[in-house]
Amino acid sequence: MKTTILKKLLVMMLTITIIPLAVLGFFALEDSKSLGLSAAEDARMLGELNLQAATDIGNISIADSMEALDDKSIKAIELRAYETAQRIAEFLRERENDVLYAASLERDAESYTRFLETKSKEVWETPDKKTDRPIYSGMTFINLDGIEALKVVYDSSVRRFISSQDLVDVSIPSNTEYKTETCFSEAQKLSNGEVYLSDLLGWSVSVNEAFKGQDKPDGERYEGIYRWLTPVYDGDKKVGYLMLAMDQEHINQFVDNIDPMGSYKWANPASTGNYAYIIAHDSWVSQHPNDFYIRGFLSDGTLAEGYGGAPSPDLADKVTEEELLELEDRFLNPTQEELERQKAHSLEQKQKGFIPLYGAWLTFSTGPGFPYLVFMNLKGEHGSNIYVWEGKTKFVAMSTIMYGREYGDNVVNLDSRAGFGFVGMGANMPDFHGAATKIAEKIEVKTNVQASVIKESIEKTEERIRTRTEDLGTQNTIFLITLATIFVVAVTSFLFAKSISDPITKLKDAADKVTSGDFDTPLPEVKGNDEVAELTASLEMLIAAFKMKSGKT
């Protein structure tokens, strides 16, 4: 087959243009796919990073909020315990002033009655009723021999004070109301201006019958008293002792109607885990929503034994600083043997039905958490701790009731930093975390919404990019553009090659005719002044020369 200039030119031009174009088109097509896939992957990764950032920010916010709100809750409960303890201390201080003032009164029934009638305070008796209740249930003048010389008592049946003729020799404990009272002998140790405040005195109430706040409002109440005593002087001469019996209900009122996680409410029950109580300076429970936890006398005049027993030496015994440290170690970390003893004793006490709590000796039930609070009180501290009680994990804020010799008061028998004891305010942990948990839940909901929005956005973006990438239309566009370009290049190449080859072909055809003897054959018309034009001119000259030589001119 003859290879013409046109073919050569065409092959050459198509080779140098169309093949690279096709290759470029192929790579462009492939690149568009991989670029799309890579963009989809990048979008997914970016979205996931965004999602992770949103989740991290959410978690950090939750942790920060919980910490901040827990911290706020801790401070709020600690402050509430502190304020309550302060109010109790002030109340006791007022009573101290009362007894000192009362010692200066005329020793007659009328004066005593008048004094007692001015001393009353509102008490929340039922959910709907608050009434004024006498602070003191009795006032007695005892002579130096221990014989009651004048006694005015409150008769609840007629709701007024009456002069009592039931005068006894209180120097003999068995003559006293609770059969074992030693108040008189304690009073004998007092100097002018000094005061003695007894421990809580009252009859024990059993587990089954006791008042349990709103959980058992018709239960038997623990009705106790605190005795205040001070010497009475006529001039410089001591003539006897003045004794006031303070109704413990007034101390109860400070803690019985408080919900540490809420507001005030009548007889707030202990079953919620959120309640307040008082532990006396000797570690015995003296106020509690469940009255059976308060220590009292049994009918035989003996004091009920503690729930888990009580150690010896008792914390009410005088102990040195060193001994206190030893006791703390022993009470907070009892031996296994001691724990077993506590547990066995608690079972015995339950069977008897009387389980007053001795706070420092409750490790068998609360772990060291509760005894730790008692030792904080013994050091005169304020703070908080966590322990488990009756299956509930509790946060408890404690505050020492700063009434006693250590705090500048005249009461001689409260002579340690423990003061009157301490107020405990317990909060059930889920309730305690309430504020923080609510915020955490809100943040979590927001974070989850944000996360789902981001997730959805990632999926949509990825899907869109993948769809666009895999879209045949996009690929076809690239393919068609490549094809069109190839066509244009091919046509252009053909025309260009033809513009070169055509004049040469025509000239060649004319030369063929000349060589066949046809000297008059017209040569192709010359366009331009390129090499073809020159070749045409040269052929013209050759033909002219040949004609002349052959005599045809």
Add this chain to the structure above:
Amino acid sequence: MAGDFMSRKKEKCKELMLRFFGPANSKLVDLMSEEDCVRKCRQKVAVLLGEDKAKLFDSIK
């Protein structure tokens, strides 16, 4: 004018080249300079067609 004079030279050359050879050669004169066209055309004519015909270029001034 010199330009007109020189153009006439090229016109004359073109005319003679058209007569002796053909349009392609006549057109080639356009590519020559005014100074050289007479000499170059005369030379080609002399070589291919003889001195007699070439002398016709001598009259071109």
